[in-house]
Amino acid sequence: MTHDPERTRDLARTLARRRFLGVAAGTTAAALLGAHTATAAVPAAVPAPQGHRRLLPPGRLGIQLYTLRDQTGSLGFARVFEELARYHYDEVEFAGYTQGSAGPINLAQLKRLLRDNGLRGVGSHVGYSSTDPNAYTFATNLTQVLDDAEALGLPYVGTPSSPNRYGDTVDAWKRAAEEFNTYGAAARARGLRFYHHNHAEEFSFATDDPRIRLYDVLLAETDPDLVFLEMDIFWAYVAQYRFSRRPDDTPAPFEPLDYVLKAPNRYPLFHVKDGEHDTAEQDGYRMVDVGDGDIDYRRFLATVNRRKGCDPRDHHWIVERDDAVDPAANPAGSLSTAERSARHLRGLRRQEH
Template sequence: MPDRTAPDASSAGRLSRRSLLAASAGAAAALGAAGLPVLATGTPALAHSKDKGKSRLRVEPLIPSRNRGIILYSVRDRISAAPDDSGVPYGFERVLARLAEIGYKEIEFAGYTQSTEILGRQITPTEIRKILDDNGLVANGTHATIRADTFQQQLDIAEELGMANIGTGSDPTSSSYKADWDAAADTWNELGRQARARRMRLYTHNHDAAYSFLLDSGPLDDQGRPTRSSGVRRLEYFFGKTDPRYVFFELDIYWAYVARYKHQKYVDPAGREVTDLFDPILTVADRTTRFPLFHAKDGDRDTSVPNGYQMTPLGEGDLNFQQFFQTIGERDFHHANWEMDTAPGGTTNRGQSLDFAATSYRNMSDLTIYLKK
């Protein structure tokens, strides 16, 4: 497993292409109360330091180059494309070569198929592994279907591709009730043991609903189910029910901030409406080595849409990746996979997703940290 030594986070770098938003007063207060650094953003790094102090520091990438990845869902249009004369790469061989040329070192899979017009048949995991190796790429995970009856077959594919992690893009359950999350935890603990036996970690990826409130108390409905909440969020309940040796998580940073925007209130057992703000940084910082992977997905704040954000290439939105990654620490342990669900440009702009991949890689590379020499 990778080194888990946390860095000395002395001060923040910043993205050069867009000013970052400072944390809200509430988030800053929560970070301070937890003993975590509260970073000023939108100002030059080390602006408070004298030149003499700067000479005792060195600058390094906040996300090491070896840990910068992409989930292929972002470029799914080009992975699945049939041969065409657009000049834009298509299929695994050409797209992975382009991603390596951009600078990405790691790949998270979102399926293992391409157009059968490329080879006259479907590509095999063995052939995909050769393409990875030929381009100096490493598979760091996958969004597969996680079920007990097919899990060993999924592990076989993951092992062939050289993955350290195997996961899914879905929540362990979509239920609001404890009993369903308890059952999911039992299943995931067992599957996690199986993954560990084959030197892999099992992980689940969140959307915003995973951080909504569990219905676990209060009056029962006509089916005998609780209708109110004690204030526990679904996935945070799952953290406590699963074994940290066997079950891990991939935080989608964009969806976590959507959850902060959407899921702020619950009705307590006494029928009172309670406001509780979710902090994505704190939910990771409290259990940072349960999160080997992240989706580094950016968004523009837009309260005119239901989610409160519109997806953008990384570094062109309003999410504070600098503060996020520096505060959670464990710089060598964490792996950041760029994702943008809306990256494909369709037939009118076939190269858009790969162009966005290049922009996002450059901006990910711009995140820096100052360390003691």
């Protein structure tokens, strides 16, 4: 019989979850959830993908838990992780370590829940700075941030905050880049990697020199061995729509994928977030579940995976939808977003030529 590593991992996950939950035979996760939430019905589990021509590298599908913040805040991490395992996610990226009304939880318990559900923690979003000296940020509490990431066994810890702490001039971003280098060095000393996650505004232009794109300052002024990047693909394409011309209206087109191809080893993490092109929106796109929008993820993954000298296993593809908890924008609910997005990405196949 041919050995199938993914099938073996799925079986291990199932056995681990049964041991953890102690659920009697025949009891389903959907029944457990139904007694505790009035949100949309829990989707069926994603079927285990078949074949060996998948576009998504094995073991590299993750989700940013901000997408599911309503569920972790009411049901708790244990039941959310159970669902993510059913959808065949491999990894999660944290956006905080508390679970609201589900009750207190410590990092040791959280790490055990990951293990029991066959998941890995791949990273964590932490604020860059705050006017509150007691805030949990890199600027105010670097040691604790790194302690917590290390306790959870995370390989990456980073910030989704803009580097505009000191303004949007070239020198202001150079100053922020210097601090990012400091955080990166401190992370590396712990065996971790520090990263920055972009939104659209990073691709805007310096207020004191409209010829210069601020993201280019960040890349040039940070040490590539200390500061890594998580490209949020949706926000990068929003930026392409919004900042394709300089303030003086001269053309300044750019292609987000080109940034990755120039330095693929600086981009270990990606946010896979889809959008439907809509010029009535200021951003030019309206968020939707992955696979329902206009961003060509087949092309994006295939191009990155084919890059010479680039090992596909070095990249992690993390589902996120910022407004998944908004009933008006997403009436099917955040669990449906997690399920449908995983189904689409795992279903992508390499195109044969």
